[in-house]
Amino acid sequence: MIEFRNVTKTFQTKGQAITAVEKVSLTVEAGDIFGIIGFSGAGKSTLLRLVNLLEKPTEGEVLINDKSLTDYTKKELRQQRRDIGMIFQNFNLFTSRTVAKNIAYPLELAGVAKAEIKHKVEELLRFVGLSDKAKHYPEQLSGGQKQRVGIARALATSPRILICDEATSALDPNTTADILQLIQKVNKELGITVLLITHEMQVIEAICNRVAVMEEGRVIESGTVFDTFTNPQHATTKRFISATEQDLPSAHLLEKWSGSQLYRLIFKGDKASDPLLSQATRKHQVDVNIIYGTVKELQQRFFGNLIVSFEGEEQKIQAVLQELRQAIEVKEVAIA
Ligand SMILES: Nc1ncnc2c1ncn2[C@@H]1O[C@H](COP(=O)(O)OP(=O)(O)OP(=O)(O)O)[C@@H](O)[C@H]1O
Numbered sequence: 001m002i003e004f005r006n007v008t009k010t011f012q013t014k015g016q017a018i019t020a021v022e023k024v025s026l027t028v029e030a031g032d033i034f035g036i037i038g039f040s041g042a043g044k045s046t047l048l049r050l051v052n053l054l055e056k057p058t059e060g061e062v063l064i065n066d067k068s069l070t071d072y073t074k075k076e077l078r079q080q081r082r083d084i085g086m087i088f089q090n091f092n093l094f095t096s097r098t099v100a101k102n103i104a105y106p107l108e109l110a111g112v113a114k115a116e117i118k119h120k121v122e123e124l125l126r127f128v129g130l131s132d133k134a135k136h137y138p139e140q141l142s143g144g145q146k147q148r149v150g151i152a153r154a155l156a157t158s159p160r161i162l163i164c165d166e167a168t169s170a171l172d173p174n175t176t177a178d179i180l181q182l183i184q185k186v187n188k189e190l191g192i193t194v195l196l197i198t199h200e201m202q203v204i205e206a207i208c209n210r211v212a213v214m215e216e217g218r219v220i221e222s223g224t225v226f227d228t229f230t231n232p233q234h235a236t237t238k239r240f241i242s243a244t245e246q247d248l249p250s251a252h253l254l255e256k257w258s259g260s261q262l263y264r265l266i267f268k269g270d271k272a273s274d275p276l277l278s279q280a281t282r283k284h285q286v287d288v289n290i291i292y293g294t295v296k297e298l299q300q301r302f303f304g305n306l307i308v309s310f311e312g313e314e315q316k317i318q319a320v321l322q323e324l325r326q327a328i329e330v331k332e333v334a335i336a
Contacts, residue, residue: 001193002028002051002161007060009046020046022217023060028210030160033187033194035204035225037240038214044197047214048163051195052084053077064161082110085154085192089166091146093138099149100125100134106156124152128182144175151182155190162186164196168203180206201240205229205298213237226299230268247305249292254335257291260309262333265324267295267304277308280323286312307333 009021021043028034038044049055050062053069061068064080072080093102100121107117125131128148138146147167154162164183168176184207187194198204204211204225211229212222213236220234232238248254254262265277281288293306310317324330 001030001032001065002026002195003061003063003066004047004050005061005063007047007050007057007062009043009050009055010058019217021050021057024214024217024219025060026212026219026222028193028195030193031187031191032210033184033196033208035208035211036195036197036214037199037201037204037211038197039199039236041216042214043217044214045165046217048165048195048197051161052086052163053081082106082157083159084161084163085157085159086163086165087147087150087154087167089169091138091143091150091170093146093149093153095138097137098134099130099136099138099141102138102149103152103156106153110157120156121152124155127155127185128152142175143171144178147171147175147179148182151179151186155186155192160192162192162194164194166198167196169198169200176203177206183207201229209299213240224299226268226301226303229298230266230303230305247292247294248307248333253292257309258335262291262307262309262335263321264329264331264333265293265304265306265308266329266331267302267306268328269301276324276327277306280320281310283323284312284316284319286310286316286320 004024004026007021007024008019011018011020024047036044036047046055050057056070061070063069094105097105103121103124104117107120125134128151130145130148130152133141133145138149141149167183168179171179180203183194186192196203196208208225210223211225212219213228213234214220215236221228221232221237228237229241232241277288287310289309289311291307291309293304295302295304310320321330
C-alpha cells in the first residue's frame with residue numbers, strides 16, 4: 001500500500017547538506033498498523049512528510065498503491081491528500097471553531113453539501129465517543145478528548161491511510177491507552193491502514209503489528225513486532241526494549257552463580273503457559289532454580305525468558321534439557 005524504495009531525503013541548509021532519511025526501503029501493507037520508532041532526530045518525521053506529500057525524495061521513490069507520488073497530476077495529488085488522514089502530538093485543532101466545526105473543516109474544504117456534513121460529523125462524533133461535546137471549544141476539552149476530535153477530523157474525508165505523528169506523546173498513560181485503543185478501532189472497524197511514528201516502545205507493543213527502527217536516517221531493523229522485539233539484533237533496538245532474549249542480570253548478581261551452568265529458556269506463544277519445566281524436572285527428579293527472567297504479553301502472544309540452573313545428577317539434568325529442547329529454545333548462558 002505504501003512503499004519506500006531506496007528513499008533518501010537531503011536538506012541543504014547554510015551550504016550544508018543534512019541527510020534526514022537515507023536509503024530507506026520499507027513496505028506498509030494494507031491493513032497494517034505499522035510503527036516507526038527511533039530517538040529524536042532519527043528521521044521519523046521526515047519519512048512521514050514524504051508520505052503526506054509535504055516533501056519530495058531527493059532520491060528513490062514513495063509509492064502509494066503501486067503508483068509513484070511523483071507521477072501524480074495536481075488533481076490526483078489533491079485527491080490523494082484526502083485519502084490520507086493525519087493526527088498530531090499537539091492536536092492542531094482550530095481554537096476558534098467548535099468540536100463539530102473542527103471535524104467539518106475538511107468536508108467544507110472539499111465542497112461537501114451542508115446536510116451531508118452534518119450527518120457525517122454526527123457519525124464521527126459517535127465513533128470517537130464525543131457526541132455530547134459537539135458545541136464545545138477545544139480549550140474546554142482534556143488532551144485525550146482533543147485527540148479524539150483530531151481523529152474524527154482526520155477521518156472526515158474517509159481516508160484509507162491514517163498517519164499518526166507522536167499522537168500520544170503529550171498524553172498521560174491511561175489516556176494514551178484509550179487513544180491507542182481508538183486507533184486500533186479505526187484500523188479494525190474501518191479497515192484503515194495506520195502508519196505511526198513514536199519514540200515510545202509501549203505504543204508499538206500495544207497496537208502495531210509491524211515495526212521499523214530508525215537511527216540516523218536509516219532503518220536499522222524491521223519486521224513483525226513480536227520477532228523484532230523478542231530478539232532484537234541492533235544495540236539501539238535493545239535500548240527501547242525492557243525484556244529481550246538477551247536479558248541478563250547484573251554481573252554482581254551473576255557472581256553468585258559463577259560455579260554453576262546457567263541456561264536460558266525461551267518460551268513463545270502457547271508454550272509459555274504449558275507446565276513444561278515442572279513436568280520435566282519432576283519426571284527426572286531434578287531441582288530447578290529460577291534466577292532471573294520475565295514472562296510478558298506481546299501482540300497477544302506470550303514471551304517468556306527465564307534464566308535457570310539445575311541441581312541433580314548430570315545425566316538427569318541432560319535428560320531434562322533434552323526434553324525441554326523438543327518444545328522450547330534452550331541456550332547455555334556464558335558468564336563472563
Ligand atoms: N526542513 C529541514 N531542514 C533542515 N534539516 C532538517 C529539516 N527537517 C529535518 N531536518 C533534520 O533532519 C534530521 C531528522 O529530523 P526528523 O525531524 O525527521 O527526525 P525525528 O526522528 O522525527 O526527530 P524528532 O522526534 O525530534 O522530530 C535532523 O537532523 C533534523 O535536524
